[in-house]
Amino acid sequence: MMNSVDSxxxxxxxxxEENNYFDESFDDDESFDDVEEFIARANDPAxxxxxxxxxxxxxxxxxxxxxxxxxxxxxxxxxxxDVEEFLLKxxxxxxxLNTSERNxxxxxxxxxxxxxxxxxxxxxxxxxxxxxxxxxxxxxxQEQFNKRQSPQDQxxxxxxxxxxxIVAACVLSDPTEMISVGDLSSCSDSSGLxxxxxxxxxxKRKLIFFILLAIIVVIATGLGVGLSLRSGGGGDNDDEQLxxxxxxxxxxxxxxxxxxxxKRCLCNEGLEDIxxxxxxxxxxxxxxxxxxxxxxxxxxxMISCELPNIALHWLAEDSAKGGWFIDGNLSDRYAxxxxxxxxxxxxNPYEWTSRKGWMTENSVCGWFGxxxxxxxxxxxxxxxxxxxxxxxxxxxxxxxxxxxVDLSANSVTGLIPTELGLLTAATSITFQNNEIMGSIPTExxxxxxxxxxxxxxxxxxxGSIPTAIGSCTSLQTVDLQLGSLSGTIPTELCHLxxxxxxxxxYNNQLKGSIPSDIGVCTSLREISVEGCKIAGSIPTELGxxxxxxxxxxxxxxxxxxxxxxxxxxxxxxxLYLGFNQLNGSIPxxxxxxxxxxxxxxxxxxxxxxSIPTELGLLxNLVIINVNNNRLKGSIPSQLGLISSLEKIDVSKNxxxxxxxxxxxxxxxxxKFFDFSKTAxxxxxx
Numbered sequence: 001m002m003n004s005v006d007s008x009x010x011x012x013x014x015x016x017e018e019n020n021y022f023d024e025s026f027d028d029d030e031s032f033d034d035v036e037e038f039i040a041r042a043n044d045p046a047x048x049x050x051x052x053x054x055x056x057x058x059x060x061x062x063x064x065x066x067x068x069x070x071x072x073x074x075x076x077x078x079x080x081x082d083v084e085e086f087l088l089k090x091x092x093x094x095x096x097l098n099t100s101e102r103n104x105x106x107x108x109x110x111x112x113x114x115x116x117x118x119x120x121x122x123x124x125x126x127x128x129x130x131x132x133x134x135x136x137x138x139x140x141x142q143e144q145f146n147k148r149q150s151p152q153d154q155x156x157x158x159x160x161x162x163x164x165x166i167v168a169a170c171v172l173s174d175p176t177e178m179i180s181v182g183d184l185s186s187c188s189d190s191s192g193l194x195x196x197x198x199x200x201x202x203x204k205r206k207l208i209f210f211i212l213l214a215i216i217v218v219i220a221t222g223l224g225v226g227l228s229l230r231s232g233g234g235g236d237n238d239d240e241q242l243x244x245x246x247x248x249x250x251x252x253x254x255x256x257x258x259x260x261x262x263k264r265c266l267c268n269e270g271l272e273d274i275x276x277x278x279x280x281x282x283x284x285x286x287x288x289x290x291x292x293x294x295x296x297x298x299x300x301x302m303i304s305c306e307l308p309n310i311a312l313h314w315l316a317e318d319s320a321k322g323g324w325f326i327d328g329n330l331s332d333r334y335a336x337x338x339x340x341x342x343x344x345x346x347x348n349p350y351e352w353t354s355r356k357g358w359m360t361e362n363s364v365c366g367w368f369g370x371x372x373x374x375x376x377x378x379x380x381x382x383x384x385x386x387x388x389x390x391x392x393x394x395x396x397x398x399x400x401x402x403x404x405v406d407l408s409a410n411s412v413t414g415l416i417p418t419e420l421g422l423l424t425a426a427t428s429i430t431f432q433n434n435e436i437m438g439s440i441p442t443e444x445x446x447x448x449x450x451x452x453x454x455x456x457x458x459x460x461x462x463g464s465i466p467t468a469i470g471s472c473t474s475l476q477t478v479d480l481q482l483g484s485l486s487g488t489i490p491t492e493l494c495h496l497x498x499x500x501x502x503x504x505x506y507n508n509q510l511k512g513s514i515p516s517d518i519g520v521c522t523s524l525r526e527i528s529v530e531g532c533k534i535a536g537s538i539p540t541e542l543g544x545x546x547x548x549x550x551x552x553x554x555x556x557x558x559x560x561x562x563x564x565x566x567x568x569x570x571x572x573x574x575l576y577l578g579f580n581q582l583n584g585s586i587p588x589x590x591x592x593x594x595x596x597x598x599x600x601x602x603x604x605x606x607x608x609x610s611i612p613t614e615l616g617l618l619x620n621l622v623i624i625n626v627n628n629n630r631l632k633g634s635i636p637s638q639l640g641l642i643s644s645l646e647k648i649d650v651s652k653n654x655x656x657x658x659x660x661x662x663x664x665x666x667x668x669x670x671k672f673f674d675f676s677k678t679a680x681x682x683x684x685x
Contacts (some may be wrong), residue, residue: 074399115127115652258359261313265305266346271313272303281316285330308395311338318361332378335398336364343388343412351387373401380404384430388412392431394419406430408454412439416455421446428452432479439463440480445471454479456503461485465504474498481505481528488512489529494520505552506531513537513577514553519544528552530576538577540565547571554601555579562602572596578603580623585609586626591617601625608632611650616641627651627674634658635680640666647672656680 114220188308190622223451250267264271274282300309307332314337315330340358345351352358358366365372371380378399384406391414392407402423412434420429421443427450437460444453445468453475455461459630461483469478470492486509493502496519504510518527519541526549527542534556542548551566554576561584562577568589573596582605590600591614598620615624616638622645632655638647640663648670650656657679664670665684673684 017403019458068186071610124146147167202278223549225237235477259310259314259317261317262310262341265310270303271305278313278316281319282313285315285319286312302436302594307338307341307393311341311395312623314341314359314468329377329397329400331400333364334393335393336367336378336381338369338393338395341366342393343390343410345389351389353386361457363386371404375401376410377401379425383410385409391415392417392420396420397422400425400427404428404430407434409433411435416441418443420444423447424449426450427474430454431458433457435459436461440466440469442466442468442481445469448474449474451498452473452477455483456481458483464488465490465493469493470495472496475502476523480507483507489515489534491517492514496521498523500524500547501526501528503528504532505529505554508532509536514539516541518542521545522547524548525571526552527555530554532556534558535562538563538566542566543568545569545668550574553580558582560584569595570595570596576598576601577604580605586612588612588614590614594618594622595620597621598644599623603627610634611636613638615639618642620644623647625649629653635661635664637661637663643667643669645670649674650678651676 010677028566049657084166093509096272099570118152128520143227164506190241199245208678250263261271261274272452279302289364300306302309302314306438310682311334315334318333337359340355343352357364357370360367361377363372364370364378365376369381369383370378370385371382373379379401380403381399382404385408388410389406390412392412394417396402396405397417397419400423403425404427406428408430409432412431413436415438416431418441419443420426423429424445424446429444429447429450430452431453433456436455436458439462440455444450445466448471450472451474453469453472456476457480459482461480461625462485464487465480465485467490469475470490475496478493478499478501485504485507488513489504489510493499494515497520499521502521508531510529514529514534515534516539518539518656522545524545525547528550530552531554531659534553537560538553538558543563546569548569549571550573552574555578558577558580560582562582564587566572566575570593572593575597576599578601582602585608586602590597590612599617599622600618601623603625607626608631610633611626611631613636615621619642621642624639627648628651631653634657635648635650639648640661643666645667646655646669648664649672651674654677656675658681660675660680660682664673
């Protein structure tokens with residue numbers, strides 16, 4: 001009992017000595033109005049070290065006395081705990097001073113250096129309990145720690161003084177890090193951590209920063225940040241053209257008077273200072289006329305120099321002149337404006353051969369190449385060989401009444417927009433002889449009224465022929481020649497009973513065989529599949545196509561014999577079967593088509609036997625080419641009866657022999673006769 005009483009007395013004495021120490025170190029008369037002075041004092045290493053040493057010495061003496069008296073083995077607390085207790089005392093002193101000053105000065109001194117709700121150097125304020133201190137040490141994720149705090153323990157950083165915000169930022173970034181008042185300047189300079197962290201942490205953060213910077217650059221490059229005057233994915237060198245435009249070209253663009261906004265975008269003048277009345281027109285058109293129906297995906301900023309946005313600006317400029325009021329459909333005017341902007345080389349705006357009326361306040365029905373119906377809606381765009389250069393905008397599909405589009409023999413590039421499948425009124429699509437790339441959209445299958453699909457002479461047109469084209473039951477002409485198409489000929493094409501012309505030549509990756517269903521195309525007049533990799537035999541079903549006039553199967557891998565039924569076709573005029581692997585003899589039925597057949601080209605095969613005398617019955621034959629086969633026998637004298645003959649080539653048939661028939665001398669139109677590398681003798685009559 002005595003020991004307990006003595007222990008309490010000693011404890012009270014020790015606490016009194018500590019209080020006296022703090023009273024001496026921090027006089028009540030000191031003012032904390034000058035925060036900078038306080039921080040400077042606290043940042044003095046010598047003074048701080050002296051105060052801590054005195055405190056430690058006093059504590060050791062007290063602890064030693066207690067150990068000697070009670071025989072306990074109490075060890076001296078770790079320095080970290082000493083600092084904690086030191087700062088706790090400092091906090092008590094600060095709170096008492098602040099309380100008295102707040103009573104005197106109102107709200108003048110509401111903010112202090114060390115907020116009670118935040119932790120500094122791992123020490124909690126009087127408002128925090130001991131468990132929270134331990135939680136803070138164990139949770140390195142400050143966000144997770146904050147979730148464990150009660151709402152009243154958290155105060156927003158913006159409500160603190162600048163010094164408090166710095167300390168809070170430092171502690172929030174890593175609650176286990178020792179942050180002293182002296183670290184405030186370094187913490188402020190680097191947003192809380194950079195200068196006070198270990199070199200390893202700084203290196204790691206720098207690495208993360210540069211990685212993020214690289215990602216941002218890549219994303220910005222991919223999205224085409226900056227000015228771009230191409231819709232639907234942008235042009236190949238559009239940004240470069242705009243940046244390199246010369247002052248003379250800027251003047252030229254201004255003299256064109258197409259659009260003030262376009263000129264400003266071309267010359268990099270920016271759109272930030274657009275006039276108020278123009279902005280009103282722009283927003284009115286966008287919100288009331290376009291956005292709800294045709295521009296659901298229109299996400300361009302008003303100051304953007306993307307083509308769809310420039311077209312909308314032009315419409316706003318045009319509205320001031322009353323231009324769009326005279327057209328039946330505002331979307332038609334917008335679509336054609338965007339079409340013009342997409343098909344113009346901005347370094348030379350005069351490149352269009354003719355652009356009469358385009359981009360003026362006049363009705364679009366008067367623009368060059370545009371035809372409208374009685375309702376003043378666009379039904380035709382016909383600008384072949386007109387110097388167009390650019391990509392087809394997807395917004396062309398807004399021309400809902402469009403029936404004919406002819407962009408042939410220009411410099412149209414890029415992909416065919418899938419949105420063109422929405423042109424359900426279209427009867428003719430002609431994009432031949434351009435620089436179009438990519439595949440044929442399967443969405444073309446929606447154009448059930450389509451009669452002509454001409455995409456020929458686009459060397460970069462690739463992919464397979466969509467089977468969906470078989471849904472275009474009105475198709476009469478399909479021209480896909482001289483491209484890079486692959487795959488096989490879809491049987492669905494053979495079910496188009498209105499199809500008259502099928503041209504797939506020189507797609508050298510097109511393989512497979514000619515579908516036997518070809519006989520269903522009873523309206524077919526021409527089939528051209530030259531220069532491909534078509535194999536197999538010639539289908540006899542071709543003999544069912546009584547309107548067939550031209551068969552071009554030149555340069556493939558066809559095998560087997562020539563079906564004799566082909567020569568029963570009453571309208572057959574041209575038969576090209578050369579450069580294959582056909583064998584057997586030339587059918588004697590060849591003479592049945594007496595008046596129609598003009599070209600018989602069977603060269604570079606494995607044909608044998610002799611040339612049938614029935615050829616002499618073909619009164620309108622112009623060309624006979626059977627060179628480089630395995631034919632034998634002599635040249636039939638009956639050929640002299642064909643007065644229209646201009647070319648005879650029987651060369652490289654080493655087994656042919658005999659004399660040159662004298663009857664050939666009567667062929668007044670004959671211009672070419674080759675019997676080289678044969679055993680034929682004689683001279684030209």
